[in-house]
Amino acid sequence: MKIRILLHLIACILIINTGYGQQNHSANALMGHRFLTFNTIIRVNQIEVSRDKNVGEDERALHTPEKVRQFREALEAGIPGAKMTWAFSWLALHDTTANYQQIRKLVVAYHKQYGDEITFIPGAYFSNAYNTIEQVNQDLHDGLARVTEMVGNGYRPLSIVAGFLSSKNQEYLANKEGIHVCQGNIWSQYAIDNQDGDGAVSYPFYPSKEHFCKPAQGKADFIDCVNLDGWTADFLAARREGRADGFNSRMGVGPIETLGKYGLATGLKEMLHTTAIHFDKGFELNGFGWVTNCWELSLPYPASDLTKWLQAVKTRWPDVKVITQGEFGMRWRKHYENNRFNYRFEETGSGIGGSDADKKIRWFMNDKFRLALLNDGNKEMVIDYTSYTQDAQEPASGSTRNWSLMGEINQKQTRPQDKPIPLHDLSDQAKKEIRQYYPELNL
Template identity: 75%
Template sequence: MFKKVSLLNFLVICLMSLAFGQQAKKSASGGLMGHRFLTFNTIIRVNQIEVSRDRSVGEDERALHTPEKVIAFRKAVEEGFPGAKMTWAFSWLALNDSTENYKEIRKLVVGYHREYGDEITFIPGAYFANAYNTTEQVNKDLHDGLALVSRMVGNSYRPLSIVAGFLSAKNQQYLAEKENIHVCQGNIWSQFAIDNQDGDGSVSYPFYPSKEHFCKPAQGKSDFIDVVNLDGWTVDFLAARRQGFAEGFNSRMGVGPIETLGKHGNEIGLKEMLHATAIHFDKGFELNGFGWVTNCWELSLPYDAARLKDWLSSVKKRWPDTKVITQGEFGLLWRSHYKSNDFNYRFVEKGSGIGGSDANLEISWFMNKDFRLALLRDWKLNSPKLVVDFTRYDLNAREPIGMTRKWSLMGDINQKQTRPQDKPVPLNKLPEKSNLIIKKRYPNLLKGL
């Protein structure tokens, strides 16, 4: 039997329900803003670069992938940041390898999905699918690879995202329209003249890509792809402005272990990893209303899992409110908040003095749907700011035809300085039309120059 409820109590209940509903709506719409996010993934493969289902480039890595290493790796994540979720990406061969080690690895990772809520997904081509395969073949690999993941996990499981390194606009469009997947780690910000594919020219935080080019933010409904395009791993902006290994530095230095721990040792390496993290969790958080750091730590890398624990526990201690969630969950949070490319990202970094992160330099980045702009100055000498990158997104773009490593979107001035036109210039020396475009977004930027 139901107890009688007075009119007053009924009204109180109604008001409480309404307030709860409004709060829930507010929380859902504001799930991105006001928070710091860390997304962490690892790659499990058989060969270093599986360029196709039956052809590989590089070393056979079977001996580097063992159940014991997987157990130590996941233990380090949990001990470093209790409750953290992560994303596991399997290559084609890793999903199909019939040796006992890989059978046990797949079983372990499925167990982590059930225990921790980890995401399990597919990586086509081990980072560089479009450099070695046609668009059609990549689509087929995505379809079949996702089916294998679903079969491995069971219970009608479907990942929320794909890990790809780079992925062309046409393939990302296929993911959205045919596979109903709306998050893709589909660009590696600033990568140029390093590894097996170039892809400089994009925005470093999430964006919806254009049908014209995966590095270009969609300009409107006609070229919109409903996929949240994510960066591969967070890098130091000052190091990243260099070409490959120019001047003896590594342009990929940031939170990744190869360029930090491997190059500079555990103590200094960790210091740089935290410096790169702080760019986004301190000043970046203040400027953008949320902070995001992402890292890929391949299982095959020769670094003790304790070093992973060190970084995660240091992040936990310094920024205890950080949410370590899966790549797919973060992408969908962003998608829930941003219905279009109406973002306006800003970043400011003073160098750490480690590697290519010059201690005397300060770089400021401005990134929106229309363009990306980078200004560089020597803050110790109080020198004028110079434009080291200006890439317009309102212009037509085109991805390469055929299989090639060259997938960059090079603007009027590119940070890598590989062309004569890339020589840094004062902001007020840009063409008048460029300054009008910048002034429309940032009216105070040109004042006082």
């Protein structure tokens, strides 16, 4: 009897110390759960370069109280009890027209009713492509203060939405504003929209002080801000440059590249295919699954399309948790105190757009490197090896659209060195790093 009691106590200690068993049974855990995070952007101009300069179209007519109501009702109809994140641009926070005043009141009411997160987006996605680090910091400070004023009772969001955000600005968020979650990279984006940022890890990580796409390599390099992807992309589609071969490299769960391109039936099929990469095999490999989507309020798709996707997700994965972006990031932060993650993903193409049905892709992502292997049915080749142990440097703010972190070989194949190669043809240093993490690859 004493031996049994002793063994039981040892087992309990092991569960507590590893954290995995304990967190699986916790309502606020990361491991053992499937998460969907969902946000929308409310803005006045398509791209608000700065507080007083715009690029693109005026979108006032596309933002109405009625559209906000329909949007929020569609989310609730899809998955009752779901929470979401609302991100307001600078102009949307300050516009004095009746529509925007009503929209702000509506969203504050949703925060109180559903627990939604309300936050700020600097520059409408691409702030560092146009502004200095100092200006972005000032925008973050003043924008967050305006959100607090709007919501009342000292409210502060747990996260911000940014599209891309430099490491220096993420460090400011953590150290000066006390915000430790940032949607700060759009995984694999290159030659799309107004800024590039390929080279990061697709799941959460703590960024390096050198570059927002690089995971921190130690305490001296560490920024306590969980860096999140913008929306989940199909890995096979994402390996392309921009719209190469006539396909959109951003295709995944986003409505523009799916519903807008292929219509509801085929678009929904692709959205569910991308979701399944993370909720089926990805969940098995990583111990949790995460899908994230940004559905801009100005988009011309019926709110009922959103409901249909969410209902399909809930039917197939009834345990899915739809929480705010900030809540998800803080769960990850609680589980991972540093970059000791090791993510793996596997996909066979859907046959839609750039998701080639005859190809398979495997991704390996950790704090030291990311590695992608593409199989065309005959052989498996390396299409990306990006080492994070090498020095990195961000460009000067406002100087360029290209903020990518390119490694030894990059999936976009924009350089002569990016031609796919056999695993054994990688550099000796690359092979050494890979052996330490994945000895099963037989290098």
